[in-house]
Amino acid sequence: MMYESIDTAVINDEDLPWVPFAPYSEEVFIKYIKCDPIRGETITLLKAPAGTTLPKHHHSGTVIVYTIKGAWKYIEHDWVSKVGGVVFETAGTSHTPIALAEYGDEIVTLNITQGDLLYYDEHDNICAIENWKTGVQRYRAFCEANGIEAKDITSFSV
Template identity: 65%
Template structure:
């Protein structure tokens, strides 16, 4: 069987750079572990300082967020995610992420399927993020910083 020949891989966190999540924020950083064009999925770490608010966005696919450090919430919900919590976001949901002020920086593992559509105050789409835009951001960062990029489309690349 083909699946038996797929190698199990381990990605060293230190081998992947933190990339500024520009143009949305230069304070928010993303570490891209996997950018999967086949499944339209990204696996990333996100790091944000306390008190930062990101733009409202809409998900076309599901999202799983595991919080490693800090506390955050969505402006549209009452719950607060802290270290060790898992947030499951359904496809078709929209929300505005807030890193709570006065707390530690936020570090969260994100598994995102599909597009994130960033919205203005009238809920009109102003930008789209997905595996491809992540790859463009990662490659541009590597080029600007003279880093040899890894193949993030496949584990072990």
């Protein structure tokens, strides 16, 4: 197939479920829009209650985060990303995200992540690795457990 014959497609977020970000949190939800095995990239929405601190993690690739609702920051930085804020994270960085309560009841972000996220435990030991493949596994397991027909989130033609 040549690139000229690839059709443009749309993915409507209401066609995809919010999936609990287990085992890290039952209050944080991920909506997997795209998990690209070719580029090792995920495109997700993340939703978390205000006041939630997510686990510290390290990026092997770049991450772009657009804030749709609420506000958040990294404990290790002074800046705050509010609605409309765009954060560009370079490969090789580590940080701990927190959803800020003074800007509303929850945060929602759009995330474009390349490569692996290495999650740390309280002793800074790597305890988990997240990437496009674990995203597909979490999404499919959630769909199966809830009687939802899984879409092919590895393709834009869902």
